[in-house]
Amino acid sequence: MSRRPIVVGNWKMNKLPSEAAAYIREVGPMLVQYEGVDTVLAGQDVLLDAMVYAARSTPICIGAENVYWEDRGAYTGETSPAALADLGIKMVIIGHSERRNYFRETDEMVNLKTLATLRNGLMPIIAIDEAVQLESSNDHAHWIVNQVVESLKGVTEADMANVMLAYEPTAAIGSGQAMSPEIAQKSLWIIRQTVADMFNQDVADNLRILYGGSVKPTNVYDILSQPDIDGVLVGDAALDASTFIELVSLAQQAKRTLRKDA
Numbered sequence: 001m002s003r004r005p006i007v008v009g010n011w012k013m014n015k016l017p018s019e020a021a022a023y024i025r026e027v028g029p030m031l032v033q034y035e036g037v038d039t040v041l042a043g044q045d046v047l048l049d050a051m052v053y054a055a056r057s058t059p060i061c062i063g064a065e066n067v068y069w070e071d072r073g074a075y076t077g078e079t080s081p082a083a084l085a086d087l088g089i090k091m092v093i094i095g096h097s098e099r100r101n102y103f104r105e106t107d108e109m110v111n112l113k114t115l116a117t118l119r120n121g122l123m124p125i126i127a128i129d130e131a132v133q134l135e136s137s138n139d140h141a142h143w144i145v146n147q148v149v150e151s152l153k154g155v156t157e158a159d160m161a162n163v164m165l166a167y168e169p170t171a172a173i174g175s176g177q178a179m180s181p182e183i184a185q186k187s188l189w190i191i192r193q194t195v196a197d198m199f200n201q202d203v204a205d206n207l208r209i210l211y212g213g214s215v216k217p218t219n220v221y222d223i224l225s226q227p228d229i230d231g232v233l234v235g236d237a238a239l240d241a242s243t244f245i246e247l248v249s250l251a252q253q254a255k256r257t258l259r260k261d262a
């Protein structure tokens with residue numbers, strides 16, 4: 001089992017189309033040297049066309065930040081997964097903490113979006129949050145397990161090869177203070193065990209799970225030195241092109257060292 005490390009930059013609602021294209025033209029050629037690390041940039045819908053165009057002939061995969069669960073129909077303002085696939089989008093972030101908290105997305109909606117994404121040949125990156133202050137470690141584990149189980153209802157074992165999960169404790173998002181790598185590792189281990197219980201150990205061993213929440217160059221190496229953390233979902237630090245390259249380089253170093261030590 002070998003899970004490729006991955007760095008996902010989530011720009012949220014922070015860039016203009018012209019800025020997006022310039023960023024990708026800058027980082028694209030440099031990323032070729034980090035071929036052992038997958039790189040994804042996710043942008044708001046109005047950027048996606050420009051992003052896909054700028055990223056052709058680069059190793060960057062372009063992702064969307066949200067999607068609707070119907071392929072076509074009278075759903076004014078929503079984004080069709082079929083349209084995303086047609087545009088050349090490969091991945092979609094689903095159930096981000098900001099969508100759950102500001103836009104009232106429920107586990108059921110996250111599940112519908114996951115199934116729609118897979119049906120259209122897109123890879124979902126399903127975010128598992130931790131929105132409330134939980135009193136005991138049992139509550140904490142139950143909260144995580146429940147979100148994983150609800151998100152993956154109806155997903156087949158074969159589909160799981162195209163799914164990623166991302167653990168994002170809400171308090172760490174945008175705060176500048178990441179969760180300690182050791183504590184994050186425990187949550188990711190719970191997520192992996194839940195997937196093993198739902199499917200089997202092989203599916204769990206091959207599943208890529210990301211950590212998100214104030215990842216930056218000063219902490220990414222330690223975060224990715226944890227055995228169950230395969231990648232990072234990065235907000236603020238991914239807005240700057242040279243910082244994104246630095247994160248990818250450190251991700252490569254962390255996983256190389258981990259493999260040597262294994």
Ligand SMILES: O=C[C@H](O)COP(=O)(O)O
Pocket residue numbers: 010096168172173174175176212213214215233234235236237
């Ligand atoms: O999707 C990214 C996460 O919400 C993390 O954002 P952040 O790196 O700004 O804390």
